[in-house]
Amino acid sequence: MDGTSERHGLTATAGLALLVAACAPAPPTSIGEQPPNIVIITADDLGYGDLASYGHPNIRTPHLDRMAEEGQRWTSFYAQAPVCSPSRAALLTGRVHLRSGMFGRRSAVFFPDSRAGLPDEEVTLAEALGDLGYATGIVGKWHLGHLPEYLPTRHGFDSWFGIPYSNDMDWHLPEGMANRTAYFDPEIDYWHVPIMRNEEEVERPADQNTLTERYAQEAVTFIESHPDQPFFLYLPHTMPHMPLFRSEAFEGHSSAGTYGDVIEEVDSAVGRVLETLKRLELAANTLVVFTSDNGPWTSFETHGGSAGPLRHGKGTTFEGGMRVPAIFWWPGTIEPGVTQAIGSAMDLFTTSISLAGGVVPTDRPIDGVDISPVLFGTGTTPRDTMAYYRMGELFAFRQGAYKVHFVTEGRYGLPPARTDHDPPLLFDLSVDPGERYDISAEQPATVTALVAAAERYQANMTMAEPLFDHRGG
Amino acid sequence: MDGTSERHGLTATAGLALLVAACAPAPPTSIGEQPPNIVIITADDLGYGDLASYGHPNIRTPHLDRMAEEGQRWTSFYAQAPVCSPSRAALLTGRVHLRSGMFGRRSAVFFPDSRAGLPDEEVTLAEALGDLGYATGIVGKWHLGHLPEYLPTRHGFDSWFGIPYSNDMDWHLPEGMANRTAYFDPEIDYWHVPIMRNEEEVERPADQNTLTERYAQEAVTFIESHPDQPFFLYLPHTMPHMPLFRSEAFEGHSSAGTYGDVIEEVDSAVGRVLETLKRLELAANTLVVFTSDNGPWTSFETHGGSAGPLRHGKGTTFEGGMRVPAIFWWPGTIEPGVTQAIGSAMDLFTTSISLAGGVVPTDRPIDGVDISPVLFGTGTTPRDTMAYYRMGELFAFRQGAYKVHFVTEGRYGLPPARTDHDPPLLFDLSVDPGERYDISAEQPATVTALVAAAERYQANMTMAEPLFDHRGG
Numbered sequence: 001m002d003g004t005s006e007r008h009g010l011t012a013t014a015g016l017a018l019l020v021a022a023c024a025p026a027p028p029t030s031i032g033e034q035p036p037n038i039v040i041i042t043a044d045d046l047g048y049g050d051l052a053s054y055g056h057p058n059i060r061t062p063h064l065d066r067m068a069e070e071g072q073r074w075t076s077f078y079a080q081a082p083v084c085s086p087s088r089a090a091l092l093t094g095r096v097h098l099r100s101g102m103f104g105r106r107s108a109v110f111f112p113d114s115r116a117g118l119p120d121e122e123v124t125l126a127e128a129l130g131d132l133g134y135a136t137g138i139v140g141k142w143h144l145g146h147l148p149e150y151l152p153t154r155h156g157f158d159s160w161f162g163i164p165y166s167n168d169m170d171w172h173l174p175e176g177m178a179n180r181t182a183y184f185d186p187e188i189d190y191w192h193v194p195i196m197r198n199e200e201e202v203e204r205p206a207d208q209n210t211l212t213e214r215y216a217q218e219a220v221t222f223i224e225s226h227p228d229q230p231f232f233l234y235l236p237h238t239m240p241h242m243p244l245f246r247s248e249a250f251e252g253h254s255s256a257g258t259y260g261d262v263i264e265e266v267d268s269a270v271g272r273v274l275e276t277l278k279r280l281e282l283a284a285n286t287l288v289v290f291t292s293d294n295g296p297w298t299s300f301e302t303h304g305g306s307a308g309p310l311r312h313g314k315g316t317t318f319e320g321g322m323r324v325p326a327i328f329w330w331p332g333t334i335e336p337g338v339t340q341a342i343g344s345a346m347d348l349f350t351t352s353i354s355l356a357g358g359v360v361p362t363d364r365p366i367d368g369v370d371i372s373p374v375l376f377g378t379g380t381t382p383r384d385t386m387a388y389y390r391m392g393e394l395f396a397f398r399q400g401a402y403k404v405h406f407v408t409e410g411r412y413g414l415p416p417a418r419t420d421h422d423p424p425l426l427f428d429l430s431v432d433p434g435e436r437y438d439i440s441a442e443q444p445a446t447v448t449a450l451v452a453a454a455e456r457y458q459a460n461m462t463m464a465e466p467l468f469d470h471r472g473g
Numbered sequence: 474m475d476g477t478s479e480r481h482g483l484t485a486t487a488g489l490a491l492l493v494a495a496c497a498p499a500p501p502t503s504i505g506e507q508p509p510n511i512v513i514i515t516a517d518d519l520g521y522g523d524l525a526s527y528g529h530p531n532i533r534t535p536h537l538d539r540m541a542e543e544g545q546r547w548t549s550f551y552a553q554a555p556v557c558s559p560s561r562a563a564l565l566t567g568r569v570h571l572r573s574g575m576f577g578r579r580s581a582v583f584f585p586d587s588r589a590g591l592p593d594e595e596v597t598l599a600e601a602l603g604d605l606g607y608a609t610g611i612v613g614k615w616h617l618g619h620l621p622e623y624l625p626t627r628h629g630f631d632s633w634f635g636i637p638y639s640n641d642m643d644w645h646l647p648e649g650m651a652n653r654t655a656y657f658d659p660e661i662d663y664w665h666v667p668i669m670r671n672e673e674e675v676e677r678p679a680d681q682n683t684l685t686e687r688y689a690q691e692a693v694t695f696i697e698s699h700p701d702q703p704f705f706l707y708l709p710h711t712m713p714h715m716p717l718f719r720s721e722a723f724e725g726h727s728s729a730g731t732y733g734d735v736i737e738e739v740d741s742a743v744g745r746v747l748e749t750l751k752r753l754e755l756a757a758n759t760l761v762v763f764t765s766d767n768g769p770w771t772s773f774e775t776h777g778g779s780a781g782p783l784r785h786g787k788g789t790t791f792e793g794g795m796r797v798p799a800i801f802w803w804p805g806t807i808e809p810g811v812t813q814a815i816g817s818a819m820d821l822f823t824t825s826i827s828l829a830g831g832v833v834p835t836d837r838p839i840d841g842v843d844i845s846p847v848l849f850g851t852g853t854t855p856r857d858t859m860a861y862y863r864m865g866e867l868f869a870f871r872q873g874a875y876k877v878h879f880v881t882e883g884r885y886g887l888p889p890a891r892t893d894h895d896p897p898l899l900f901d902l903s904v905d906p907g908e909r910y911d912i913s914a915e916q917p918a919t920v921t922a923l924v925a926a927a928e929r930y931q932a933n934m935t936m937a938e939p940l941f942d943h944r945g946g
Contacts (some may be wrong), residue, residue, distance in 0.1 A: 041570050048530060049781070050781050052811055053526075054528050055522060055527050055528015055529075055781050055782060056528075056782070057548035057549065057782065057783075057813070057906050058548070058904075058906060059901075060811065060905055062810075065811075069542060075530035075531070076530065089746060125748075216704075255874070256903055256904055257901075257903060257904035259904065260904070270729065297743050301655055301905075301909070301910050302901070302904040302905050302910060306782050306906075308522070308782045309522050309528060309529070309530065309779050309781045309782065309783055312685075323530075337535075338525055338533065338538075340530070340531060340728055345538075387636055403730070428730075428775070430531055430532075430728050430729055430730060430733075431531075431730035431732065431733070431775040432775050433530050433531060433776075434779065436774070437774050437775060
């Protein structure tokens, strides 16, 4: 959907949304006449165990820890996919990525030779909030189509500063250099990813060493530019996706090596956003969310992150691949504490629109639910399931505490390869979050119930044409 | 050393300790005329990853989390041994357990048929603080010899309420019942461990369901009984050692099964101690420490705990076996935050005596160091090594970020059995706390340096006769 053309993606009731918001629970404190600002910050390939407040022994994340203490920390929050593009599509549309074609049979994400992108028909959170009077900006990695017609500015964002796809795409390696070598010895010249401002390429190759720092500065400038208008800022950091870069000030900042330096710089960047909101006295009217797009890229050993107590990481449908940190901050409004409620990045779409006084599109299935009752401490979320897809196929399904695996794969890019399970594996995540002890033989009735729930879920799933396979000239 | 006889274990300077405490750094706030109370709380087999503040996704530990927020959380703190008796001996004496004979060639801990105990010549923290005018009490599990001459009351404690050894000893199983079955279906009648008050058996079998609750009440009563005298309270909980028990109020309290219930009851018991100190206005003059005696007993699957991001658990010399949670609390005096300094349970001995204005015995090697500069935020600890022993043998050695393994074993009681490594395995714990990536081939010089450091350490180690093997009639 083109942000500059007529807004036809919302429902007929959207125009009334600022007046009548019947579906939106009232926040416990008055928000005055202006709806809350929304800031969604993501890290790239950050694992469940990579923050101090999620148990990392070596990486220091004081700003995120304080954000968690002042806000609400979720321990069962999921990215919608174990890799980048589908995860981001779901966050921005509130829909399972299959519905928008954000998957492939051969390719797992978009690449620099992709011919497709997020379809115009999709309604992004930027479009929905833009229609409600919000200023909208994205600072960071897009990865939903790099051709002009698919850029953020065509999907509801007023402005963009960042990179179009992952920082390891566009290789220009010296002859004979193995790509794995390059990942561990990152020279900027090896990677030719561009930096875009709106629809113009402004730097190529991107100086990735200063990327996190520049994102932070751009975010601060965006916030400072909207003192009187509600705003939506989407800040998808490029780091800690391999190859790792950090600014000079963070070289050796951490005791945990380059990976630790990178996370500590992201933490510092989050701190600058929160500090800006406090300084401008916007904190009491701004929801800030911090999460990750998928689990840690464990193929890169100590240059990848940690899923902490969870199994495996990026690319897999074990918990380590999709369960991620999620911290919600809105001083005076959010109930501080820790919640075990099941959440999905798709819920950010629905919840944000609800808080803004709008309603989600009703002309299409929306999978996100409104989690504001959990945030405000006034109720529960209707979500009690999680569907784990890999390349368009349902690999696993969670209902309540139980999870069945129909198919498993080992660590991303590493053995063991695909294994089909009949009967499926069964884990009780409440007592076994690390998915160590298969109890399918002990609890066949639970397996049967989960299989039936998964079948019901799949029966309601719509799948568009898979667009990640549209590649090449 | 008999608590009722002449105190001969301290050095000649100990009598002057209240007047001259040249070695003790001054706490940053005045402590008035009365030295601080010391409360050391341990859990039994609690893993590094079992508290919410150390990353557990399902177990709620709000009291310990608040204790950590108000206090100082250590991420590289070690029990001295991967099993019970030697770990406790080292905590109470400030000495490597080999020095006091607290090891065996065949037995790893004391059993109900043990004929030995902690030698009288050892100076316990209770004796040292008692000599400095402290009231001393132990509430909980002893496990340093159950015969009369080895009981807590003969080692400097004025009072004791608790059990003499582990809660799974003294089996009375129905004929034909496998002991593993009994562990998972705990009827009190299966286990005949007694409860002692001072030197009298007051209940047998112990009603273990109410043990954590009764320990909490005894601790509160002890604190309330000493409004005007400095006190040392040692509170070694029996839980979550298998078999698991919790009071009725905590059945189903957790979403994380019986193990979660048990931890949440221990958390509540810690909360009662802190609340009592606040209510009696003693918080500003009391150091409270919470830690564990070793890692989680993973042989029991979901009835055992989690080492979080660390490898393996109890009984092993991987990090999961010996690195444990450690939270220090002393409002207004301790610098709040997280520290990565290397700490040992042996340091509690030296630090406590220093804070009390005393000096440690100088007639014997003392391995604990004074960590109060770290606690107060005024300096560092001199400790940069950790020696990992199993059954009296040095299996692994850490210096700074690096750790070498000379010998490894798999999970406690499970394969793989003993494996000798020559050259030793080398891990960089700063970037690889999970000990996944052996870098001995890449860094042979580091291996050489660590081996030399371990040899120097061993050259200074004294080993007494191993006392755990003295068993039977």
